[in-house]
Amino acid sequence: EDQVTQSPEALRLQEGESSSLNCSYTVSGLRGLFWYRQDPGKGPEFLFTLYSAGEEKEKERLKATLTKKESFLHITAPKPEDSATYLCAVQALYSNYQLIWGAGTKLIIKP
Amino acid sequence: GAGVSQSPSNKVTEKGKDVELRCDPISxxxxxxxxxxxxxxxxxxxxYFQGNSAPDKSGLPSDRFSAERTGGSVSTLTIQRTQQEDSAVYLxxxxxxxxxGxxxxxxxxxxxxx
Known part of the structure; x- marks a missing residue:
């Protein structure tokens, strides 16, 4: 069964304390893996797309990496405004549009 | 429009009533x-709606749920005879x-x- 598991469920960090979020996936052929950020009361906001193992994408303090089984979202020297829930989703080769979503990691950055 | 617009932002309804949720996508x-x-x-x-093609309704949880998209733009999701388990955020x-993606x-x- 295709599935996406994110860990940890919640992560509390001090401002400036770097860490990583994990997204493990099992899918019969990966078309793409996507990271989104979701703020309370808002819809998810697209961050990155990764297509193949070894690929990396960066945006400000965030860097996403991909292997054949998992993806990491590395957060370097986070600020309180990075606090949000981070969602991971995968698209299988057999699907033209459906995404399989993880439950998310709630990140809290304390000043 | 500048973004995807949904209305209402909040809806409280009594069990058994019908509700309509609206989505106005990016032009x-x-x-x-x-x-x-x-x-x-x-x-x-x-x-899922794509252009003028028949929608993929495979994810609708029951026949109480239906959706339409008029003119390839605005979409309405209708839930009939609402149940407590329908409580959620609809995106x-x-x-x-x-x-x-x-x-x-x-x-x-x-x-x-x-």
Missing amino acids: GHTALYWYRQSLGQGLEFLI CASSFGANQ GYTFGSGTRLTVV
Whole structure:
């Protein structure tokens, strides 16, 4: 069964304390893996797309990496405004549009 | 428009009543998706519209749920005879086409069935 598991469920960090979020996936052929950020009361906001193992994408303090089984979202020297829930989703080769979503990691950055 | 617009933002309804949720996608986006988000769970796919093609309704949880998209733009999700388990946030997203993955989401409609 295709599935996406994110860990940890919640992560509390001090401002400036770097860490990583994990997204493990099992899918019969990966078309793409996507990271989104979701703020309370808002819809998810697209961050990155990764297509193949070894690929990396960066945006400000965030860097996403991909292997054949998992993806990491590395957060370097986070600020309180990075606090949000981070969602991971995968698209299988057999699907033209459906995404399989993880439950998310709630990140809290304390000043 | 500048983004995906959903209305209402909040809806409280009595069990057994019908509700309509509206989504106005980004102009020019041919693909439109409805998802449901429950606390602590991943987004659940409901329905997908692409241009003038027949929609993929495979994610609709029961025949109480239906959706339409008029003129390739605005979409309405209708839930008939609402049940308490229908309480969730209903999210709409749009994209230029399929295979995009990088959807633009609206802020959602929080539905509470009492």
